[in-house]
Amino acid sequence: MTDIDRREGDDPRLDAELRELPRAIAPGRDLWPGIAARLEPRESSAARRRPAWLWQAAAAVLLVAGSSLLTATLVDRDRGEGNMAAAPRTTTSAPAPRTTDVMAMPAAFGPGARLDADYVAARRQLTAMLEARMANLPESTRAKLQVNLAEMRRAADQINAALAEQPGDPLLEELLLMTYQDELAVLANVNQLTTALASAAEPAAGDAKRMQL
Amino acid sequence: MPTGREVVDEVQRARDAAEERRLVAAAVDGSAPAFEALYRRHAARIHALCLRMTGHVATAEDCTQEAFIQAWRHLPRFETRSTFGTWLHRIAVNTVLQQARRRHETLGAADSAEREVADVMADHSAADPARGRDLEAAIASLPPGARHVLVLVGVYGHSHEEAAEMLGVAVGTCKAQLHRARALLGARLEGRETHHDGH
Numbered sequence: 103m104t105d106i107d108r109r110e111g112d113d114p115r116l117d118a119e120l121r122e123l124p125r126a127i128a129p130g131r132d133l134w135p136g137i138a139a140r141l142e143p144r145e146s147s148a149a150r151r152r153p154a155w156l157w158q159a160a161a162a163v164l165l166v167a168g169s170s171l172l173t174a175t176l177v178d179r180d181r182g183e184g185n186m187a188a189a190p191r192t193t194t195s196a197p198a199p200r201t202t203d204v205m206a207m208p209a210a211f212g213p214g215a216r217l218d219a220d221y222v223a224a225r226r227q228l229t230a231m232l233e234a235r236m237a238n239l240p241e242s243t244r245a246k247l248q249v250n251l252a253e254m255r256r257a258a259d260q261i262n263a264a265l266a267e268q269p270g271d272p273l274l275e276e277l278l279l280m281t282y283q284d285e286l287a288v289l290a291n292v293n294q295l296t297t298a299l300a301s302a303a304e305p306a307a308g309d310a311k312r313m314q315l
Numbered sequence: 316m317p318t319g320r321e322v323v324d325e326v327q328r329a330r331d332a333a334e335e336r337r338l339v340a341a342a343v344d345g346s347a348p349a350f351e352a353l354y355r356r357h358a359a360r361i362h363a364l365c366l367r368m369t370g371h372v373a374t375a376e377d378c379t380q381e382a383f384i385q386a387w388r389h390l391p392r393f394e395t396r397s398t399f400g401t402w403l404h405r406i407a408v409n410t411v412l413q414q415a416r417r418r419h420e421t422l423g424a425a426d427s428a429e430r431e432v433a434d435v436m437a438d439h440s441a442a443d444p445a446r447g448r449d450l451e452a453a454i455a456s457l458p459p460g461a462r463h464v465l466v467l468v469g470v471y472g473h474s475h476e477e478a479a480e481m482l483g484v485a486v487g488t489c490k491a492q493l494h495r496a497r498a499l500l501g502a503r504l505e506g507r508e509t510h511h512d513g514h
Contacts (some may be wrong), residue, residue: 120470
C-alpha cells in the first residue's frame with residue numbers, strides 16, 4: 103500500500119459523505135426536445151446488419167434461376183423441334199409436376215428460422231427423384247444444371263446461416279423461400295426435359311421394333 | 316431466507332432490466348419513443364454526474380444532452396456485456412472531458428457557479444442540506460483534474476483503474492489527483508465550517 107492509498111481512508115466521515123451524495127438529480131428543464139431535434143434517423147438493425155454477401159447471394163440466385171430457365175427453355179425447344187420432326191409425342195410416364203405446383207408448395211419457418219421438417223423432407227425426396235432423372239440429360243445440359251443447382255444451394259446455406267444469427271428476419275425468410283422455390287423450379291424443368299426425352303425415345307424404339315417385324 | 320420485501324424488490328429489478336433491454340433493442344432499431352423512455356429513466360443520473368464533473372449548471376445540461384445524442388449515434392454498436400446505464404455513464408464522462416478540452420478549462424468553477432451547483436445539489440440532499448450544500452460547493456470548486464477523479468472514485472465508487480481508463484490518465488496520476496482533491500476538500504470544508512461558526 104502506498105502513502106496515497108493509506109491517506110485515502112484517513113477521513114472516513116468524508117468518504118461516507120461522498121458516497122451518500124445523491125446519484126440522481128433531474129435537470130432543471132426538460133432536455134428531451136433539444137435531444138429529439140438532433141437525433142438522426144437510422145435504418146432498422148435487420149437491414150443494417152444484413153451483410154453485403156447476402157445481396158450478392160440474392161443476385162446470384164436470380165442470375166442462376168434466370169440462366170437455368172433459359173437453359174431449360176432452349177433445350178426443351180431444341181428437343182421439341184426434334185420430336186416434331188421424328189414422331190408425334192405419346193406420353194407414357196407419369197405427368198411431370200408443373201412449375202406452378204412446385205411454387206405453390208407450402209413452406210413454414212420454425213423457431214430456428216429454417217424451413218420446417220415436413221417441408222425439408224418433401225424437398226429432399228423430390229430432389230433425390232429429380233436428380234436421378236438428370237442422368238438422362240445430355241452431358242453439357244446436365245453439367246450446366248448441376249453448376250446452377252450448386253450455386254443455389256450455396257446461397258441457401260448462406261441465408262440459413264444468416265437466419266440462425268437473425269431469427270425471424272422477414273427478408274431473409276422470404277429470400278430463403280425464394281431460393282428453395284427457384285431450386286425446385288429448376289428441378290421441375292429437369293423433370294419436364296427428361297419426360298420429353300423419354301417420350302421422344304419411345305416412338306423411335308417402337309418404329310425399330312416394327313421395322314424388325 | 317429473503318424477506319417478502321426483498322423478493323418483491325428482486326422481481327421489480329428483474330422486470331426493470333427486462334423492460335430496459337426491450338427499450339434498448341427498440342432504440343437500436345431506430346425507435347425514438349423507446350430512446351425517449353431510456354432518456355426519462357437515465358437523465359437524472361447522467362445529469363448528476365455531469366453536474367458534479369463540470370461544476371457548472373448550464374455546461375452540465377449541455378453535456379447531458381450531448382451524451383444522449385452520442386448514445387443514440389453509437390447505440391448500434393452497444394454490446395450487452397455491460398448495462399445500458401454503465402455504457403451511458405462512460406459516454407457522459409467522455410462528453411464532459413471533450414467539453415472541458417474544447418473550453419480549455421484550466422481553473423475550477425467560478426464562485427457564482429459553485430453556489431449555483433451547490434444550490435441545485437442541496438435540494439436533493441436528504442440528510443443535512445446545509446452540509447450537503449457545502450460539500451457540493453467544495454467539490455465544484457476543485458480544479459478539474461482533481462474534481463473528475465474525486466467524483467468518479469469518491470462519489471461513484473469506481474476503482475482507480477476504472478477511473479484512470481475513463482479519464483485517459485495513468486493510475487498513479489489518478490491516485491495523486493484523489494489525494495490532492497481530498498486535501499483541498501478537507502481544507503475548504505473546514506474553512507466553511509469556521510465561516511458558518513463565525514456567523
